[in-house]
Amino acid sequence: MTGQGGQSGPTLMVVDDEDGVRDFIGEVARGVGYLVLEASLASGLREQCAAGTVEVVILDLRMPGIDGVAFLRELAEIGCRAHVLLISGTDRRVLGTAKRLGEQHGLSMLGALQKPIDIEELERLLKSVFVRPRAVTPDDLAAGIATGEFVIHYQPQMGLCESGTHQIRNLEALVRWNSAAHGFLPPDQFIPMAEDHGLIGALTDVVLEKTLFDLSVWHQGGHSVGVSINLSPALLGDPSLPDRIDAQLRMHQLPPRLLTLEITESGVMADVGLAMEVLTRFRLRGLGLSLDDFGTGYSSLAQLHRMPFSELKIDKSFVMGVGSDPDAAKLVRIITLLGHELGLVVCAEGIETPESLDYLREVRCDLAQGFLLGRPVPLDQLPI
Numbered sequence: 001m002t003g004q005g006g007q008s009g010p011t012l013m014v015v016d017d018e019d020g021v022r023d024f025i026g027e028v029a030r031g032v033g034y035l036v037l038e039a040s041l042a043s044g045l046r047e048q049c050a051a052g053t054v055e056v057v058i059l060d061l062r063m064p065g066i067d068g069v070a071f072l073r074e075l076a077e078i079g080c081r082a083h084v085l086l087i088s089g090t091d092r093r094v095l096g097t098a099k100r101l102g103e104q105h106g107l108s109m110l111g112a113l114q115k116p117i118d119i120e121e122l123e124r125l126l127k128s129v130f131v132r133p134r135a136v137t138p139d140d141l142a143a144g145i146a147t148g149e150f151v152i153h154y155q156p157q158m159g160l161c162e163s164g165t166h167q168i169r170n171l172e173a174l175v176r177w178n179s180a181a182h183g184f185l186p187p188d189q190f191i192p193m194a195e196d197h198g199l200i201g202a203l204t205d206v207v208l209e210k211t212l213f214d215l216s217v218w219h220q221g222g223h224s225v226g227v228s229i230n231l232s233p234a235l236l237g238d239p240s241l242p243d244r245i246d247a248q249l250r251m252h253q254l255p256p257r258l259l260t261l262e263i264t265e266s267g268v269m270a271d272v273g274l275a276m277e278v279l280t281r282f283r284l285r286g287l288g289l290s291l292d293d294f295g296t297g298y299s300s301l302a303q304l305h306r307m308p309f310s311e312l313k314i315d316k317s318f319v320m321g322v323g324s325d326p327d328a329a330k331l332v333r334i335i336t337l338l339g340h341e342l343g344l345v346v347c348a349e350g351i352e353t354p355e356s357l358d359y360l361r362e363v364r365c366d367l368a369q370g371f372l373l374g375r376p377v378p379l380d381q382l383p384i
Contacts, residue, residue, distance in 0.1 A: 005331075009033040009035050010034055010035070010055040010056055011036075011053060011056070012029050012035065012036050012055065012057075012126075013037045013048055013058070014029075014036070014058045015060060015063075016060040016063065017063045017064060018060075021115070021117075024117070025028050025058055025087075025117070029126055030118060032126050037053075042331050044327065045059075045075075045319060046074070046139070049078055050127050052081065055082055056083045056085065056110065057080070057081065057082045057084045058085045059071070059072075060087050061088040061090060061094075061095065061098055062088050062089070067207070068098065069086070069101060072102045072186060073105055076102075076107050081108070082108070083109075083110040083129055084110060085109075085112070085125060086113070087113050087114075087117060088115060089110075089115040091116065094185060095112045095113075096112060098112065101376055110125055111125045113125075123251075124135070125131050127305060136179075136185070140179065140181060141194060141197070141199055142199060145199065145202050145203055145206060147349070149163070150176070150177055150203070150206055150207070150377070151173055151175075151177075151378065152173050152175060152210050152211055152378075153175075153176055154171040154173055154214075154376060154378075155172045155253055155375065155377075156369070156374040157169055157171065157172060157347060157368070157369045158367065158374075159366065160360060160361045160364075160366065160368055161361075161368065162305060166223055166368075166373065166382075169225070169312070169367055170225060170226045170260065170367065171226070171227045171228070172228045172230075172369065172376075173227055173367060174230075175187060175230075175360075177189075187230075188336060191232070191236050193284065194232075195232055195234045199254055200232045200235060201235060201238065204235060208229065208244075208245065212251075212252045213247050213252065216252040219254060219258065226258040226259065226260060226288070227255070227258065227259060227260070228261070228290060229262065230261075230262045230292070231261045231262060233264065236251040236263070236274055236278045237274055237278075238278075239278070242281040242282055245287070246249060246285050256286030256287045257288065260288030260290050260311065260318065261288070262290040262313065263275075263290070263292050265291055265292065265293055265296060276307065280328075283308040283310070284306075288310045289308060289310065289311065290309065290347065290379055291304070291307070292309035294313055295317075295331065295335060309344060310345060311346070312335070312338075312342075312344045313346075313347045314347070314349065317350070318331050318332050319348045319349060319350040320350045322355070322356050322360075323353060323356055324378070329348060329359065332348065332361045332363060336360075336363045340364070345366045346365050346367070347365070348365050348367070348368050349358050349370060350370050351367075351369060351373055353372060354372065357373075
């Protein structure tokens with residue numbers, strides 16, 4: 001977009017009742033190439049969003065006479081397509097919850113920053129808008145599946161021992177798209193589209209075939225390591241899926257116990273009856289089932305007890321905070337105890353510091369996964 005004086009760049013509006021904050025953000029934004037539109041009040045933002053003339057909105061959640069959370073819903077209702085960055089001096093947990101609410105309303109949430117604002121983090125978020133690639137289309141995705149553009153990276157899950165030694169107990173298979181048109185894309189840029197456009201079944205078949213082939217090679221080489229694959233909740237309504245996976249395991253001459261399917265807590269709770277049937281069929285075939293992202297969904301303890309899971313996976317949002325947030329540390333301890341009381345293996349993801357690893361060992365978590373222990377890498381870079 002081109003502004004006055006022939007300048008061009010993304011347009012940005014700051015809605016904050018503090019002149020100093022608006023001036024500071026405006027200066028930073030201009031420094032990285034933005035056109036800053038004048039607006040200190042929410043009414044001006046409504047007009048710009050409705051007209052589609054603003055591309056980035058920086059919004060203070062707490063201003064006199066404005067309910068920031070309700071205003072996010074209003075932006076969604078008027079069809080705001082701008083990227084939204086929340087700022088506030090409020091508690092970081094409240095700020096993070098507001099960001100998630102914006103995402104649930106369908107807004108493009110750029111991030112959430114606490115005041116006083118870190119200039120480097122603000123610049124990083126603003127610059128990220130410049131490098132957003134051309135949108136991927138369903139046709140691109142279908143072509144990528146058909147031409148074999150998807151690759152598998154593996155991240156180790158380590159067994160935790162009191163002695164401090166770690167041994168690879170399992171690997172999580174993570175799909176990546178090496179697109180000829182768009183470059184190397186992570187799952188969050190194509191999985192939702194695959195689910196929305198009926199392509200998730202075909203993509204899952206590709207992931208299964210590649211992963212089970214690799215697993216058969218490891219097994220024949222004497223490695224007893226297992227593998228986990230993320231299963232989309234959209235596939236829990238496919239009655240043929242357990243038979244298809246069973247057939248692939250037989251084709252590769254693999255025991256079912258080496259394969260674990262990870263399903264998110266929120267996905268399972270979307271249709272408990274249907275999920276119960278399909279998950280039970282998997283367990284009867286000897287596969288492992290992991291309840292992924294535990295603690296972020298809405299399952300009750302009674303529902304969790306009835307589900308045939310063999311593993312509980314603690315969400316990284318809790319694990320990453322154990323060194324600085326006492327509440328997060330307590331939740332990790334309680335979830336680990338709960339899992340063990342229900343007879344489940346407990347895995348924690350998001351291990352990035354030695355302190356968090358030590359804490360997980362202290363609370364007797366079974367498996368640990370995270371960048372500290374190993375990043376997702378191609379098959380030939382695995383240390384096994």
